[in-house]
Amino acid sequence: MRILGIDPGLRTTGFGVIDVAGADLTYVASGTISTLHLDKGQLPARLKVLFDGIREVVARYQPECASVEIVFVNVNPQSTLLLGQARGACITALVSGDLPVAEYTALQMKQAxxxxxxxxxxxxxxxxxxxxALPGLPGPDAADALGLAITHAHAAKALARLAQADGVMGAGSGKYKAGRSR
Incomplete structure (x- = not known):
């Protein structure tokens, strides 16, 4: 399974792609999508850069699913709103390509x-x-995105085991969700 992790940000959005085969996690790609070349006042243009960038990453790496960080309220409400819009542009780009999206908090990712x-x-x-098994440290935004992909890989394995046990036990529907799914 190929998983795309997204760490949304209005200035810099991190992405990370991994392949999962059983217990093996394999690095595929990571990087950032930057809007730093645009003025702060150009919000629609910055959101378009994020949307187009995520669409390009999806087209290039063909992930089967994605995981995105859930935003919490910051001290500055305006920053929270702007980050939410960046996150929305990223999620919209993912779901417009019919990609399933799971969401995890930073705390969940760090714990995993x-x-x-x-x-x-x-x-x-x-x-x-x-x-x-990377030769060097990934950048902070790419590392968070890869961490989100790893988190989803672990969650997907656990949920598959639960679903399998549910099928064996004959109870419930076997439909479990990782984090918050869309």
Missing amino acids: VVGYGRADKSQVQEMVRRLL
Whole structure:
């Protein structure tokens, strides 16, 4: 299964693509989509850059599903609203290509990748490097995106086991959701 992780941001959005085969996680690609070349006042243009960038990543790497970070309210409400719009552009780009999208909080991602929900960015970068056997540290935005993909890989495995056990036990519908799914 190929998973695309997205760490949305209005200035810089990180993306990370991994392949999952059983317990093996394989790095495919990662990077960022930047809107820094545009003025802050050009919000629609910045959102279009994100939308088009995500669509390009999806077309190039052909993921089967995606995971996106859930935004929490910051101290600055205006920043939260802007980040929410960036996130919306990313999710819209994903679902416009009929890609299933799961959502995870930063705390869930850090717990899954580092084992500690309050880990700092450098710890996430190092664990992503180790888990994917990368030669060097990925950038912070790409590391978070790869971490989201890894989180979904772990969640998908656990949910598949639950669904299989549910089928064996004969109880319930066997429909489980990872994080928040759309």
